[in-house]
Amino acid sequence: MSDHVFEWLGAYHDGELRGGRLHQVEQHLAECGACRAELDEIRGLSLFLQDAAPAEGFLPTERFVSNLMLKLPRRPELPLRRINLQIGWWLAPVGLLLALIFVNVTSVLSSAVSLAADAGLLGNGLPWVREAALQMNWFGSAMNLFGDQLSGPGQAILEMLNDANLFIARLIKPLFTQAILAIGYLGWLFAWWMRIQDHTTHTAQDSSRF
């Protein structure tokens, strides 16, 4: 009989084999006397170790605990770094939510002010709002530099680009920021859920084996 499975017999004896390897070892053991003998030796050794050396003469648990309590140093305090980490862990979602609310509120306010400025409701007050609401910085600079040289269609294209950019700035940018914050918040929720799951799994499978 070739391909003995000596190196797997210890793990087989300990109940640590699964799946294909377990099947392979079981199949081989059914046919191989040498490996069966080796497995018997491992079993015998394990029993011998358990039987031959009983531990006696130790202090009873109650007395051991009493003695230990007398020698136990002062209570260990949580190190500052760990406290900070714990505080940071719980502050993270609060911070993300506050940031989300802030972005939403400022976005709505900004749109309202821009609309009011566009509609002329602000009169001549706050002219910078109206100006800022109507053109991007690059558009202003481009018009200052090349405005005289550009023909009608050229200016129209620039204005279209400016309008598109304004649209992105007004709509997409806040949405993008909100999406990032929402992903951060969902990420935290996921990490929190994973921690709970991990703990539950660990509880259910205290002696996990491969």
Place this chain on the structure above:
Amino acid sequence: MTLPDRDAEAVLISRAQHGDRNAFGELVSLHHRGVVQVIYRMCGDVELAQDAAQDAFIRAWLNLHSFRPDSSLRNWLYRIAINAALDVLRRNAKTAEVDFEALSLPDLQDGPEAALLQKERQAEVRQAILDLTEAGRAVLVLREYGELSYQEIATALDIPLGTVMSRLNYARRQLKQSLQRHMIRKEIENV
């Protein structure tokens, strides 16, 4: 003492982490036996094992804040216990040889000859375990006496799973060679 469910233990751990000595005392009560057994098998001496066990639990108390509640306290304690046992062994060269006379008295009901054999067997087993390398001994003790799975041993000793298996195989081969004479004799007795 029986081990509590993990939720009850988690509560005790949390209380102990916040400095509750009584909660820590309860945890010690729960794990004392296992920890002492592991240490005793590592160093082969009752007195040293008790000192090392005390040392291990004090270390655990001082470092309890670093224990992650989602991991196993028993495995964590065993890891500390192994280190405490090795420290004690390094400090006390006397355990390099087992004190034959200091071994516990065997059961005399089977007659003085059987009692003597049992005592001799105890000494041989302890010496054979002590003759293993520290790395091999730790893996063997956690498996045979701590009853940890390979994965738990790997986690406790921070070594790969394959290393656990190879060290265990090597340690068992060595023990078989050292104890062959006694194992054969025991088989004959049992026949």
